[in-house]
Amino acid sequence: MMNCSFAPRSLLLAGAFFGAFTFGAAAQQPANPPAAGAAPAAQPLPPGSPMIGRPDNEAAAKLAPVAPPPLAAAPDKLPLAKLKVPAGFNVEVYAAGMANARSMAQGDKGTVFIGSRLVDKVYAIVNKDGKRSVKVIASGLYRPNGVAFKDGTLYIAELSKVSKIDRIEDNLDNPPKPTVIYDNLPKDEAHGWKFIAIGPDNKLYVPVGQPGNNVLHDDAHGQIRRMNLDGSGAEVYALGVRNTVGFDWNPENKQMYFTDNGRDWLSETVPEDELNRVAKAGEDFGAPFCYQGNIIDQELGWGKDCKNYTAPVGLMGPHTAALGMRFYTGSMFPKSYKNAIFIARHGSWNKSQKQGGDIVVVKLNKDGTVKSIEPFLTGFLEDNKYVGRPVDVMLLKDGSLLVSDDWNGAIYRITYGKSKVAAK
Protein backbone atom coordinates (compact mmCIF):
# COMPACT_ATOMS: atom_id res chain seq x y z
CA MET A 1 0.00 0.00 0.00
CA MET A 2 2.67 2.44 1.01
CA ASN A 3 5.65 3.23 -1.09
CA CYS A 4 8.41 5.71 -0.68
CA SER A 5 6.85 7.86 -3.35
CA PHE A 6 8.68 11.00 -2.39
CA ALA A 7 11.97 9.26 -1.93
CA PRO A 8 13.48 9.64 -5.41
CA ARG A 9 12.86 13.37 -5.50
CA SER A 10 13.85 14.22 -1.97
CA LEU A 11 16.77 11.84 -2.00
CA LEU A 12 18.10 13.52 -5.09
CA LEU A 13 18.32 16.64 -2.99
CA ALA A 14 19.50 14.76 0.04
CA GLY A 15 22.16 13.18 -2.10
CA ALA A 16 23.49 16.58 -3.05
CA PHE A 17 23.38 17.71 0.54
CA PHE A 18 25.24 14.68 1.80
CA GLY A 19 27.67 14.63 -1.10
CA ALA A 20 30.39 15.85 1.21
CA PHE A 21 30.06 12.76 3.33
CA THR A 22 30.11 10.08 0.67
CA PHE A 23 33.38 8.33 0.21
CA GLY A 24 34.50 7.02 -3.13
CA ALA A 25 36.07 3.59 -3.13
CA ALA A 26 39.37 5.13 -4.14
CA ALA A 27 39.39 7.27 -1.00
CA GLN A 28 38.82 4.36 1.30
CA GLN A 29 42.35 3.09 1.54
CA PRO A 30 43.58 3.69 5.08
CA ALA A 31 46.85 5.53 5.40
CA ASN A 32 48.26 2.92 7.74
CA PRO A 33 46.69 -0.49 7.31
CA PRO A 34 47.31 -2.63 10.38
CA ALA A 35 50.07 -5.18 9.97
CA ALA A 36 48.76 -8.64 9.20
CA GLY A 37 48.29 -10.68 12.33
CA ALA A 38 48.57 -7.73 14.71
CA ALA A 39 46.34 -8.13 17.75
CA PRO A 40 43.71 -5.40 17.37
CA ALA A 41 43.38 -4.77 21.10
CA ALA A 42 47.08 -4.01 21.38
CA GLN A 43 46.80 -0.92 19.20
CA PRO A 44 47.27 2.33 21.05
CA LEU A 45 44.41 4.75 21.14
CA PRO A 46 44.82 7.88 19.07
CA PRO A 47 46.11 10.83 21.11
CA GLY A 48 43.22 12.72 22.68
CA SER A 49 40.79 9.83 22.52
CA PRO A 50 38.23 9.96 25.34
CA MET A 51 38.67 6.21 25.61
CA ILE A 52 42.22 6.50 26.94
CA GLY A 53 42.46 4.63 30.20
CA ARG A 54 39.32 2.58 29.59
CA PRO A 55 40.19 -0.99 30.52
CA ASP A 56 39.23 -3.77 28.14
CA ASN A 57 37.11 -5.85 30.49
CA GLU A 58 33.51 -6.82 30.97
CA ALA A 59 32.81 -4.61 33.98
CA ALA A 60 34.13 -1.52 32.22
CA ALA A 61 32.19 -2.41 29.06
CA LYS A 62 28.96 -2.08 31.04
CA LEU A 63 29.65 1.60 31.77
CA ALA A 64 28.53 4.36 29.43
CA PRO A 65 27.43 7.95 29.96
CA VAL A 66 23.83 7.97 31.18
CA ALA A 67 21.45 10.09 29.12
CA PRO A 68 18.26 11.43 30.67
CA PRO A 69 14.87 10.84 29.03
CA PRO A 70 14.21 13.67 26.56
CA LEU A 71 10.66 14.29 27.75
CA ALA A 72 9.96 16.05 31.03
CA ALA A 73 8.09 13.84 33.50
CA ALA A 74 4.46 14.65 34.23
CA PRO A 75 4.01 16.18 37.71
CA ASP A 76 2.33 13.01 39.01
CA LYS A 77 5.25 10.87 37.76
CA LEU A 78 7.93 12.72 39.72
CA PRO A 79 9.80 10.71 42.37
CA LEU A 80 8.73 13.08 45.17
CA ALA A 81 7.61 10.30 47.51
CA LYS A 82 11.07 8.71 47.29
CA LEU A 83 13.02 11.81 48.30
CA LYS A 84 14.38 12.05 51.83
CA VAL A 85 15.54 15.10 53.81
CA PRO A 86 16.67 15.45 57.46
CA ALA A 87 14.01 15.71 60.16
CA GLY A 88 12.21 19.04 60.14
CA PHE A 89 12.72 19.66 56.42
CA ASN A 90 10.05 19.28 53.72
CA VAL A 91 10.27 18.70 49.95
CA GLU A 92 7.66 19.74 47.42
CA VAL A 93 7.49 20.06 43.64
CA TYR A 94 8.03 23.72 42.76
CA ALA A 95 7.64 23.42 38.98
CA ALA A 96 7.65 20.67 36.35
CA GLY A 97 7.47 20.19 32.60
CA MET A 98 10.82 21.83 31.75
CA ALA A 99 12.75 19.26 29.69
CA ASN A 100 16.35 18.93 30.90
CA ALA A 101 16.11 21.71 33.54
CA ARG A 102 19.69 22.51 34.63
CA SER A 103 21.26 25.66 36.14
CA MET A 104 19.17 28.25 37.97
CA ALA A 105 19.27 32.00 38.62
CA GLN A 106 16.77 34.28 40.35
CA GLY A 107 15.55 37.65 39.09
CA ASP A 108 14.99 40.73 41.27
CA LYS A 109 11.23 40.30 40.96
CA GLY A 110 11.24 36.64 41.91
CA THR A 111 11.36 35.00 38.47
CA VAL A 112 13.44 31.81 38.43
CA PHE A 113 15.44 31.29 35.22
CA ILE A 114 16.53 27.81 34.20
CA GLY A 115 18.99 26.75 31.53
CA SER A 116 19.17 23.40 29.74
CA ARG A 117 21.93 21.38 28.15
CA LEU A 118 20.36 18.80 25.84
CA VAL A 119 17.56 20.97 24.53
CA ASP A 120 17.67 24.52 23.14
CA LYS A 121 15.65 26.39 25.73
CA VAL A 122 15.87 28.75 28.69
CA TYR A 123 12.80 28.59 30.91
CA ALA A 124 11.34 31.04 33.39
CA ILE A 125 9.16 30.18 36.35
CA VAL A 126 7.02 33.27 36.66
CA ASN A 127 5.39 34.22 39.94
CA LYS A 128 2.39 36.42 39.34
CA ASP A 129 -0.54 37.11 41.64
CA GLY A 130 0.42 34.18 43.82
CA LYS A 131 0.46 31.76 40.87
CA ARG A 132 3.42 30.08 39.26
CA SER A 133 3.70 29.29 35.57
CA VAL A 134 6.47 28.08 33.30
CA LYS A 135 7.42 29.97 30.14
CA VAL A 136 10.06 29.40 27.49
CA ILE A 137 11.85 32.76 27.25
CA ALA A 138 14.53 31.76 24.74
CA SER A 139 14.86 28.88 22.30
CA GLY A 140 17.01 27.87 19.36
CA LEU A 141 20.07 28.16 21.61
CA TYR A 142 22.93 25.67 21.62
CA ARG A 143 23.41 23.90 24.97
CA PRO A 144 22.30 26.94 27.03
CA ASN A 145 23.31 25.44 30.36
CA GLY A 146 24.36 28.61 32.19
CA VAL A 147 22.19 31.43 33.52
CA ALA A 148 23.02 34.41 35.75
CA PHE A 149 21.09 37.53 36.74
CA LYS A 150 22.19 41.02 37.78
CA ASP A 151 20.45 44.41 37.86
CA GLY A 152 17.56 43.41 35.65
CA THR A 153 19.67 41.59 33.05
CA LEU A 154 19.68 37.86 32.37
CA TYR A 155 22.96 36.34 31.15
CA ILE A 156 22.87 33.08 29.20
CA ALA A 157 25.87 30.87 28.47
CA GLU A 158 25.67 28.58 25.44
CA LEU A 159 28.40 26.17 24.39
CA SER A 160 30.62 28.84 22.86
CA LYS A 161 29.06 32.21 23.60
CA VAL A 162 27.58 34.33 26.35
CA SER A 163 24.62 36.60 25.68
CA LYS A 164 22.24 38.77 27.66
CA ILE A 165 18.67 40.01 27.73
CA ASP A 166 18.19 43.38 29.43
CA ARG A 167 15.09 44.10 31.55
CA ILE A 168 14.01 40.51 31.10
CA GLU A 169 11.44 40.55 33.90
CA ASP A 170 9.58 43.41 32.22
CA ASN A 171 9.35 41.41 28.97
CA LEU A 172 8.61 37.85 30.01
CA ASP A 173 5.67 37.52 27.62
CA ASN A 174 7.59 38.72 24.60
CA PRO A 175 11.30 38.68 25.40
CA PRO A 176 13.76 40.01 22.82
CA LYS A 177 16.43 37.74 21.39
CA PRO A 178 19.59 37.48 23.49
CA THR A 179 22.44 39.81 22.50
CA VAL A 180 25.90 38.25 22.36
CA ILE A 181 28.43 39.88 24.70
CA TYR A 182 31.30 37.37 24.49
CA ASP A 183 32.12 34.59 22.05
CA ASN A 184 35.89 34.22 22.17
CA LEU A 185 35.38 30.62 23.32
CA PRO A 186 36.33 27.20 21.95
CA LYS A 187 33.56 25.14 20.33
CA ASP A 188 34.43 21.73 21.73
CA GLU A 189 31.48 19.55 22.64
CA ALA A 190 33.33 17.79 25.45
CA HIS A 191 32.87 19.86 28.61
CA GLY A 192 31.78 22.76 26.43
CA TRP A 193 28.51 23.48 28.27
CA LYS A 194 28.87 26.15 30.92
CA PHE A 195 27.77 27.18 34.37
CA ILE A 196 28.08 30.95 34.87
CA ALA A 197 27.73 33.30 37.84
CA ILE A 198 28.45 36.91 38.76
CA GLY A 199 30.93 37.44 41.58
CA PRO A 200 31.01 39.98 44.41
CA ASP A 201 33.47 41.94 42.24
CA ASN A 202 30.60 42.39 39.74
CA LYS A 203 32.45 40.30 37.14
CA LEU A 204 30.96 37.48 35.11
CA TYR A 205 32.74 34.16 35.65
CA VAL A 206 32.83 31.79 32.65
CA PRO A 207 34.55 28.39 32.73
CA VAL A 208 36.13 26.62 29.76
CA GLY A 209 36.40 22.88 30.40
CA GLN A 210 39.14 20.49 29.37
CA PRO A 211 38.19 19.30 25.84
CA GLY A 212 37.99 15.61 26.69
CA ASN A 213 38.35 13.16 29.52
CA ASN A 214 42.06 13.50 30.09
CA VAL A 215 43.93 15.51 27.49
CA LEU A 216 46.77 17.95 27.11
CA HIS A 217 45.23 21.12 25.80
CA ASP A 218 46.08 24.64 24.71
CA ASP A 219 45.86 27.62 27.04
CA ALA A 220 42.30 28.46 25.97
CA HIS A 221 40.92 25.46 27.90
CA GLY A 222 40.87 24.04 31.42
CA GLN A 223 40.22 27.33 33.21
CA ILE A 224 37.77 29.82 34.69
CA ARG A 225 37.74 33.26 33.07
CA ARG A 226 36.21 36.44 34.40
CA MET A 227 35.09 39.51 32.52
CA ASN A 228 33.12 42.71 32.81
CA LEU A 229 29.36 42.41 32.43
CA ASP A 230 29.58 43.71 28.86
CA GLY A 231 32.01 40.94 27.93
CA SER A 232 35.08 43.21 27.91
CA GLY A 233 38.30 42.77 29.87
CA ALA A 234 38.27 38.95 29.91
CA GLU A 235 41.12 37.36 31.85
CA VAL A 236 41.99 33.91 33.14
CA TYR A 237 41.12 33.63 36.83
CA ALA A 238 41.89 29.98 37.66
CA LEU A 239 43.86 27.25 35.84
CA GLY A 240 44.05 23.46 35.95
CA VAL A 241 40.26 23.18 36.02
CA ARG A 242 38.95 20.02 34.32
CA ASN A 243 35.22 20.75 34.25
CA THR A 244 33.49 22.97 36.78
CA VAL A 245 29.70 23.20 36.59
CA GLY A 246 29.13 25.13 39.80
CA PHE A 247 30.64 27.92 41.88
CA ASP A 248 29.75 30.52 44.48
CA TRP A 249 31.48 32.95 46.83
CA ASN A 250 31.96 32.57 50.57
CA PRO A 251 29.82 35.31 52.11
CA GLU A 252 32.36 35.77 54.93
CA ASN A 253 35.53 36.49 52.97
CA LYS A 254 34.32 36.60 49.34
CA GLN A 255 36.57 33.75 48.25
CA MET A 256 35.34 31.73 45.30
CA TYR A 257 34.62 28.03 45.81
CA PHE A 258 34.05 25.76 42.84
CA THR A 259 33.32 22.12 42.20
CA ASP A 260 35.46 20.26 39.67
CA ASN A 261 34.85 16.82 38.17
CA GLY A 262 37.72 14.33 38.24
CA ARG A 263 38.76 12.26 35.24
CA ASP A 264 37.07 9.03 34.13
CA TRP A 265 38.56 5.54 33.82
CA LEU A 266 41.33 5.82 36.40
CA SER A 267 39.56 3.48 38.82
CA GLU A 268 36.29 2.82 40.61
CA THR A 269 37.40 4.76 43.69
CA VAL A 270 39.65 7.61 42.53
CA PRO A 271 40.00 10.37 41.66
CA GLU A 272 37.33 12.01 43.74
CA ASP A 273 35.58 15.13 42.50
CA GLU A 274 36.93 18.30 44.07
CA LEU A 275 35.62 21.22 46.06
CA ASN A 276 38.18 23.97 45.47
CA ARG A 277 38.80 27.39 46.96
CA VAL A 278 40.47 30.20 45.02
CA ALA A 279 42.59 32.31 47.37
CA LYS A 280 44.07 34.47 44.61
CA ALA A 281 43.69 34.96 40.88
CA GLY A 282 45.88 32.74 38.72
CA GLU A 283 45.99 29.69 40.95
CA ASP A 284 46.42 26.32 39.22
CA PHE A 285 44.32 23.39 40.45
CA GLY A 286 46.29 20.67 38.71
CA ALA A 287 44.19 19.09 35.94
CA PRO A 288 45.15 17.19 33.84
CA PHE A 289 48.42 16.50 35.69
CA CYS A 290 47.30 16.18 39.30
CA TYR A 291 43.86 15.14 40.53
CA GLN A 292 42.25 15.45 43.98
CA GLY A 293 45.44 17.09 45.26
CA ASN A 294 47.47 13.92 45.59
CA ILE A 295 47.15 11.69 42.50
CA ILE A 296 49.62 12.25 39.70
CA ASP A 297 47.95 11.25 36.45
CA GLN A 298 49.22 7.96 35.09
CA GLU A 299 49.65 9.21 31.53
CA LEU A 300 50.06 12.96 31.68
CA GLY A 301 51.57 13.47 35.13
CA TRP A 302 55.13 12.31 34.46
CA GLY A 303 57.57 14.99 35.61
CA LYS A 304 54.84 16.81 37.54
CA ASP A 305 54.40 17.18 41.30
CA CYS A 306 51.09 17.74 43.10
CA LYS A 307 52.79 20.17 45.50
CA ASN A 308 52.95 22.70 42.66
CA TYR A 309 49.16 22.89 42.45
CA THR A 310 46.46 24.10 44.82
CA ALA A 311 44.85 21.10 46.56
CA PRO A 312 41.08 20.89 46.98
CA VAL A 313 39.52 21.82 50.34
CA GLY A 314 37.04 18.95 50.02
CA LEU A 315 36.73 15.61 48.24
CA MET A 316 33.24 14.93 46.90
CA GLY A 317 33.42 11.22 46.04
CA PRO A 318 34.62 9.34 42.93
CA HIS A 319 32.81 10.11 39.65
CA THR A 320 29.90 11.62 41.63
CA ALA A 321 29.67 14.64 39.30
CA ALA A 322 29.54 17.40 41.91
CA LEU A 323 27.90 20.24 39.96
CA GLY A 324 25.85 23.20 41.22
CA MET A 325 26.65 24.68 44.64
CA ARG A 326 25.51 27.63 46.75
CA PHE A 327 26.39 29.00 50.17
CA TYR A 328 23.36 29.07 52.44
CA THR A 329 22.82 32.72 53.39
CA GLY A 330 19.13 32.44 54.19
CA SER A 331 17.40 32.50 57.55
CA MET A 332 14.80 29.74 57.17
CA PHE A 333 17.08 26.77 57.93
CA PRO A 334 18.56 26.11 61.42
CA LYS A 335 21.62 28.14 62.49
CA SER A 336 23.99 25.21 61.89
CA TYR A 337 23.37 25.64 58.14
CA LYS A 338 24.43 29.28 58.07
CA ASN A 339 27.11 29.77 55.40
CA ALA A 340 27.23 26.03 54.76
CA ILE A 341 27.51 24.95 51.10
CA PHE A 342 24.81 22.88 49.43
CA ILE A 343 26.22 20.86 46.55
CA ALA A 344 24.26 18.96 43.89
CA ARG A 345 25.95 15.68 42.95
CA HIS A 346 24.51 14.67 39.59
CA GLY A 347 25.63 11.07 40.12
CA SER A 348 28.23 8.81 38.55
CA TRP A 349 28.20 6.86 35.30
CA ASN A 350 31.83 5.73 35.34
CA LYS A 351 31.39 3.46 38.34
CA SER A 352 29.82 0.00 38.71
CA GLN A 353 27.91 0.91 41.87
CA LYS A 354 26.53 4.36 41.17
CA GLN A 355 27.35 7.06 43.70
CA GLY A 356 26.01 10.59 44.15
CA GLY A 357 22.66 11.59 42.76
CA ASP A 358 21.94 13.69 45.85
CA ILE A 359 22.40 17.02 47.58
CA VAL A 360 25.08 17.14 50.26
CA VAL A 361 25.73 19.89 52.77
CA VAL A 362 29.34 20.93 53.36
CA LYS A 363 30.02 22.75 56.61
CA LEU A 364 33.19 24.82 56.86
CA ASN A 365 35.61 25.63 59.65
CA LYS A 366 36.33 29.25 60.53
CA ASP A 367 39.38 29.16 58.26
CA GLY A 368 37.28 28.07 55.28
CA THR A 369 38.44 24.46 55.26
CA VAL A 370 35.92 21.64 55.23
CA LYS A 371 34.56 20.46 58.59
CA SER A 372 31.97 17.95 57.42
CA ILE A 373 30.15 16.62 54.37
CA GLU A 374 26.73 15.11 55.04
CA PRO A 375 23.86 13.88 52.89
CA PHE A 376 20.95 16.32 52.73
CA LEU A 377 18.55 15.31 49.95
CA THR A 378 18.70 11.65 48.88
CA GLY A 379 16.50 9.09 47.12
CA PHE A 380 17.28 9.79 43.47
CA LEU A 381 19.26 6.54 43.20
CA GLU A 382 17.27 3.32 43.41
CA ASP A 383 18.58 -0.19 42.64
CA ASN A 384 21.65 1.35 40.98
CA LYS A 385 19.43 3.35 38.62
CA TYR A 386 18.49 7.01 38.62
CA VAL A 387 14.91 8.11 39.22
CA GLY A 388 16.16 11.71 39.09
CA ARG A 389 19.45 13.59 38.91
CA PRO A 390 20.06 16.88 40.73
CA VAL A 391 22.04 19.53 38.82
CA ASP A 392 21.87 22.82 40.68
CA VAL A 393 20.72 24.40 43.92
CA MET A 394 19.50 27.95 44.51
CA LEU A 395 18.15 29.95 47.42
CA LEU A 396 14.83 31.71 47.17
CA LYS A 397 14.48 35.02 48.98
CA ASP A 398 12.54 33.34 51.79
CA GLY A 399 15.50 31.08 52.54
CA SER A 400 14.03 27.94 51.03
CA LEU A 401 16.22 25.92 48.65
CA LEU A 402 15.41 25.00 45.06
CA VAL A 403 16.88 21.87 43.46
CA SER A 404 16.83 21.26 39.70
CA ASP A 405 16.50 17.74 38.25
CA ASP A 406 17.44 17.35 34.57
CA TRP A 407 16.29 13.70 34.46
CA ASN A 408 12.68 14.68 35.11
CA GLY A 409 12.72 18.32 33.98
CA ALA A 410 11.53 19.50 37.37
CA ILE A 411 12.41 21.85 40.25
CA TYR A 412 11.86 20.86 43.90
CA ARG A 413 11.67 23.23 46.86
CA ILE A 414 13.01 22.38 50.31
CA THR A 415 11.67 24.23 53.33
CA TYR A 416 12.27 23.92 57.05
CA GLY A 417 9.74 23.88 59.84
CA LYS A 418 6.01 23.57 59.69
CA SER A 419 5.31 22.66 56.11
CA LYS A 420 4.77 25.91 54.25
CA VAL A 421 3.75 25.13 50.71
CA ALA A 422 4.66 27.88 48.28
CA ALA A 423 1.82 29.58 46.48
CA LYS A 424 0.67 27.59 43.50
Added chain:
Amino acid sequence: MRKMTVPALLLASFAFSTNAETIQERAAPCFACHGEHGTSETENTPSLGGQQAPYALIQLFMFREKLRVFEPMNEMAKSLTDDDLRAFSDFIATLPKPAPPADAGDAARMARGQALAQQNHCNSCHNTDYSGKENVPHIANQREDYLAKTLAEYKDNSRHGYDATMADVMQPVTKEQIADLAYYIAHYR
Protein backbone atom coordinates in the same frame (compact mmCIF):
# COMPACT_ATOMS: atom_id res chain seq x y z
CA MET B 1 9.64 24.22 -1.59
CA ARG B 2 8.53 21.83 -4.31
CA LYS B 3 10.44 18.99 -2.71
CA MET B 4 8.20 19.12 0.35
CA THR B 5 4.93 18.73 -1.53
CA VAL B 6 4.75 14.99 -1.45
CA PRO B 7 6.01 14.52 2.12
CA ALA B 8 3.43 17.07 3.18
CA LEU B 9 0.74 14.89 1.68
CA LEU B 10 2.11 11.88 3.46
CA LEU B 11 2.31 13.89 6.62
CA ALA B 12 -1.32 14.83 6.33
CA SER B 13 -2.35 11.20 6.47
CA PHE B 14 0.15 10.63 9.23
CA ALA B 15 -0.41 13.50 11.61
CA PHE B 16 -4.15 13.83 11.28
CA SER B 17 -4.91 10.19 11.69
CA THR B 18 -7.50 9.45 14.30
CA ASN B 19 -6.71 8.03 17.69
CA ALA B 20 -8.65 4.93 16.79
CA GLU B 21 -5.91 3.88 14.41
CA THR B 22 -3.44 1.33 15.68
CA ILE B 23 0.20 2.25 15.99
CA GLN B 24 0.93 -0.19 13.14
CA GLU B 25 -1.39 1.77 10.89
CA ARG B 26 0.00 5.09 11.99
CA ALA B 27 3.56 3.86 11.40
CA ALA B 28 2.90 2.67 7.84
CA PRO B 29 4.28 5.88 6.26
CA CYS B 30 7.56 5.33 8.12
CA PHE B 31 8.14 2.12 6.18
CA ALA B 32 7.84 3.92 2.87
CA CYS B 33 11.40 5.12 3.38
CA HIS B 34 12.68 3.02 6.27
CA GLY B 35 11.76 -0.22 4.52
CA GLU B 36 9.28 -2.99 5.07
CA HIS B 37 9.51 -4.16 8.71
CA GLY B 38 12.00 -1.34 9.32
CA THR B 39 14.89 -2.66 7.22
CA SER B 40 15.77 0.23 4.96
CA GLU B 41 16.51 -0.13 1.27
CA THR B 42 16.70 3.62 0.79
CA GLU B 43 20.00 5.41 0.35
CA ASN B 44 21.28 7.20 3.47
CA THR B 45 18.14 6.25 5.39
CA PRO B 46 18.58 4.12 8.49
CA SER B 47 16.98 0.80 9.27
CA LEU B 48 14.81 1.14 12.35
CA GLY B 49 14.46 -2.52 13.32
CA GLY B 50 15.95 -3.64 16.61
CA GLN B 51 16.47 -0.08 17.76
CA GLN B 52 16.42 0.70 21.48
CA ALA B 53 13.20 2.46 22.49
CA PRO B 54 15.05 5.09 24.62
CA TYR B 55 17.34 5.92 21.67
CA ALA B 56 14.40 6.07 19.23
CA LEU B 57 12.53 8.35 21.63
CA ILE B 58 15.51 10.71 21.87
CA GLN B 59 15.80 10.90 18.07
CA LEU B 60 12.07 11.46 17.50
CA PHE B 61 12.13 14.15 20.20
CA MET B 62 15.15 15.79 18.56
CA PHE B 63 13.42 15.75 15.16
CA ARG B 64 10.30 17.31 16.67
CA GLU B 65 12.31 20.01 18.43
CA LYS B 66 14.57 20.49 15.38
CA LEU B 67 17.58 19.68 17.52
CA ARG B 68 18.40 17.14 14.79
CA VAL B 69 17.81 18.67 11.40
CA PHE B 70 16.47 16.60 8.49
CA GLU B 71 13.51 18.31 6.91
CA PRO B 72 11.29 15.32 6.06
CA MET B 73 11.65 13.96 9.59
CA ASN B 74 11.22 17.40 11.17
CA GLU B 75 7.95 17.71 9.23
CA MET B 76 6.85 14.20 10.18
CA ALA B 77 7.48 14.76 13.87
CA LYS B 78 6.46 18.35 14.38
CA SER B 79 2.88 17.73 15.45
CA LEU B 80 3.47 14.58 17.48
CA THR B 81 2.60 14.71 21.17
CA ASP B 82 4.83 13.35 23.91
CA ASP B 83 2.63 10.25 24.06
CA ASP B 84 2.93 9.84 20.27
CA LEU B 85 6.71 9.94 20.58
CA ARG B 86 6.61 7.25 23.25
CA ALA B 87 4.20 5.09 21.23
CA PHE B 88 6.31 5.29 18.06
CA SER B 89 9.59 4.61 19.86
CA ASP B 90 8.12 1.62 21.71
CA PHE B 91 6.77 0.34 18.39
CA ILE B 92 10.12 0.79 16.63
CA ALA B 93 11.76 -1.34 19.31
CA THR B 94 9.44 -4.24 18.41
CA LEU B 95 10.53 -4.33 14.74
CA PRO B 96 12.92 -7.14 13.76
CA LYS B 97 16.55 -6.13 13.66
CA PRO B 98 18.15 -5.96 10.21
CA ALA B 99 19.56 -9.32 9.09
CA PRO B 100 23.31 -9.77 8.81
CA PRO B 101 24.57 -10.14 5.24
CA ALA B 102 24.83 -13.62 3.74
CA ASP B 103 28.44 -13.18 2.68
CA ALA B 104 31.36 -12.52 4.99
CA GLY B 105 32.44 -9.33 3.25
CA ASP B 106 35.88 -8.27 2.10
CA ALA B 107 38.29 -9.93 4.54
CA ALA B 108 40.87 -7.14 4.54
CA ARG B 109 38.29 -4.41 5.12
CA MET B 110 36.55 -6.45 7.82
CA ALA B 111 39.90 -6.92 9.59
CA ARG B 112 40.69 -3.22 9.41
CA GLY B 113 37.21 -2.30 10.60
CA GLN B 114 37.32 -4.76 13.47
CA ALA B 115 40.69 -3.44 14.59
CA LEU B 116 39.38 0.12 14.52
CA ALA B 117 36.19 -0.79 16.35
CA GLN B 118 38.21 -2.45 19.12
CA GLN B 119 40.79 0.31 19.20
CA ASN B 120 38.10 2.95 19.63
CA HIS B 121 36.07 0.81 22.04
CA CYS B 122 32.88 1.05 19.97
CA ASN B 123 32.12 -2.37 21.45
CA SER B 124 31.93 -0.87 24.92
CA CYS B 125 28.93 1.49 24.91
CA HIS B 126 27.41 -0.22 21.85
CA ASN B 127 27.99 -3.71 23.35
CA THR B 128 30.25 -6.43 21.98
CA ASP B 129 27.61 -7.40 19.38
CA TYR B 130 26.80 -3.74 18.57
CA SER B 131 23.24 -4.20 19.78
CA GLY B 132 23.46 -1.05 21.93
CA LYS B 133 21.73 -0.34 25.21
CA GLU B 134 19.20 2.24 26.39
CA ASN B 135 20.21 5.61 24.88
CA VAL B 136 23.05 3.97 22.90
CA PRO B 137 21.76 2.79 19.51
CA HIS B 138 21.76 -0.66 17.95
CA ILE B 139 24.22 -0.28 15.05
CA ALA B 140 24.90 -3.88 13.94
CA ASN B 141 23.92 -4.34 10.26
CA GLN B 142 22.79 -0.75 9.93
CA ARG B 143 23.13 0.56 6.37
CA GLU B 144 26.76 1.23 5.52
CA ASP B 145 26.07 4.55 3.80
CA TYR B 146 24.06 5.78 6.76
CA LEU B 147 26.74 4.71 9.24
CA ALA B 148 29.49 6.47 7.25
CA LYS B 149 27.38 9.60 6.86
CA THR B 150 26.49 9.67 10.55
CA LEU B 151 30.03 9.12 11.80
CA ALA B 152 31.26 11.92 9.53
CA GLU B 153 28.50 14.21 10.77
CA TYR B 154 29.37 13.49 14.38
CA LYS B 155 33.02 14.15 13.63
CA ASP B 156 32.43 17.61 12.14
CA ASN B 157 29.52 18.22 14.54
CA SER B 158 27.07 18.94 11.72
CA ARG B 159 24.86 16.36 13.41
CA HIS B 160 24.56 17.43 17.02
CA GLY B 161 24.45 14.52 19.39
CA TYR B 162 21.97 14.48 22.22
CA ASP B 163 25.02 14.61 24.45
CA ALA B 164 28.68 15.21 23.60
CA THR B 165 29.86 11.60 23.58
CA MET B 166 30.02 10.79 19.86
CA ALA B 167 31.47 14.19 18.91
CA ASP B 168 34.17 13.57 21.50
CA VAL B 169 34.81 9.96 20.44
CA MET B 170 35.09 10.82 16.74
CA GLN B 171 37.68 13.58 17.04
CA PRO B 172 40.76 11.38 16.50
CA VAL B 173 39.09 9.08 13.90
CA THR B 174 40.06 9.83 10.27
CA LYS B 175 37.79 9.89 7.21
CA GLU B 176 39.44 6.75 5.84
CA GLN B 177 38.86 4.99 9.13
CA ILE B 178 35.18 5.99 9.08
CA ALA B 179 34.75 4.13 5.78
CA ASP B 180 36.23 0.94 7.24
CA LEU B 181 34.27 1.24 10.48
CA ALA B 182 31.00 1.65 8.59
CA TYR B 183 31.79 -1.31 6.34
CA TYR B 184 32.63 -3.54 9.31
CA ILE B 185 29.59 -2.66 11.41
CA ALA B 186 27.23 -2.97 8.42
CA HIS B 187 28.65 -6.43 7.67
CA TYR B 188 29.02 -7.61 11.26
CA ARG B 189 27.96 -11.26 11.77
